[in-house]
Amino acid sequence: MSNFEKLAEAVYQGDDLEVKTITQGMIAAGVKPMEIVSKGLLAGMDIVAPKFKAGEMFIPEVMMSAKALSEGLSIVKPLLSAEDSANVSTFVMGTVKGDLHDIGKNLVVMLLESGGFNVVDLGVDVTPEAFVEAIKEHKPRIVGMCALLTTTMMAMQDTIDAITEAGLRDKVKVLVGGAPLYPEFAEKIGADGYCVDAVSCKEMSAKIVANN
Template sequence: MENYAKLAESVIAGNEEQVKNQVREFIASGNAPVDIINQGLIAGMNVVGQRFKVGDMYVPEVLMCARSMNAGLEIVRPLLADSDAESSCKIIIGTVKGDLHDIGKNLVSMMMESGGLEVIDLGVDVSADDFIAAIEKHKPDILAMSALLTTTMPKMKEVIQALEEMGLRDKIKIIIGGAPVSQAFAQTIGADGYAPDAASATELCKSLFAQ
């Protein structure tokens, strides 16, 4: 639909004010909130995700696009009837204990939210106890852990072992990411998956949630 394509283009351009204005116009014209989100906002962000994945867009641009999309989402979200919202995949995300890096994690969080997933961000320097407390409280479908230092990578295994000891491991899918992390490391520590970038992390969560 041509109109929604223009909204998607505004998201891709990272033009926050234009996105907000277009969303308000769609609402005023009686367009369905779920269509505005799926055919306009998320459609635009999907393009951004693919461009980022192949190296045509970089982190600052993607963050700007994600902020624009989320600004539009904030306007539409209150109008969504419960029946319109698909059953959402709930994700807890955090950077492990001893690691204070958050740019990559923040990008993953924004990309996941852009993809319609519910994200609870625990921030950085998150201990195994804090991860477990959040899992018991929020009962997420997926736990996403980030580590940017080789010295903090073992903390991921500690969290998984703690979940096993608490009898919670089989109730949640676990994915990991970060510069020093790999698919081989994910298998070694017993994680369910590894994502090399934000777009892949979102796709991985959707596929794990669908299983």
């Protein structure tokens, strides 16, 4: 088993310590940081995603894998060149105004980071104005909104309206998700896509980046 395979396996197993050890060893051996990311760290999450989608892994296990991935990324990120960093797409993510749920959001953030995105996590109870300011500041390719309560679903409409009024709607793709949502609602409020779960959000985001 190569070091890349060992690193991928350690991410999949959610073994923080092993991920740190292998990552540091590969850096010391002169392996290119971007190769460590793509062939080792992200490859580990490529094992996780289909297993989660198939019901073979559950949210606590996925979050352990994602945490291990984050440990490795924190070591490698400072070593990435400006060129590598420029190729990373930014994703602004938040739970909409009035909603304090964050488990689903946190999982989406972790999986997006595992897909190579630079995620700006705005947290929970995020106002439309805060989304607009984040778009102005970070210039993301994609904006993601989630809600777990039926009473907060319409905050997504308010947020999209605010983004439109700010003249920014044509600059970003908007993805929405959460337990009470459904595809027709996403279409009705003018979102670009509905994500049934965290894995589909990652896959849809990757397609958006690849096609633009």
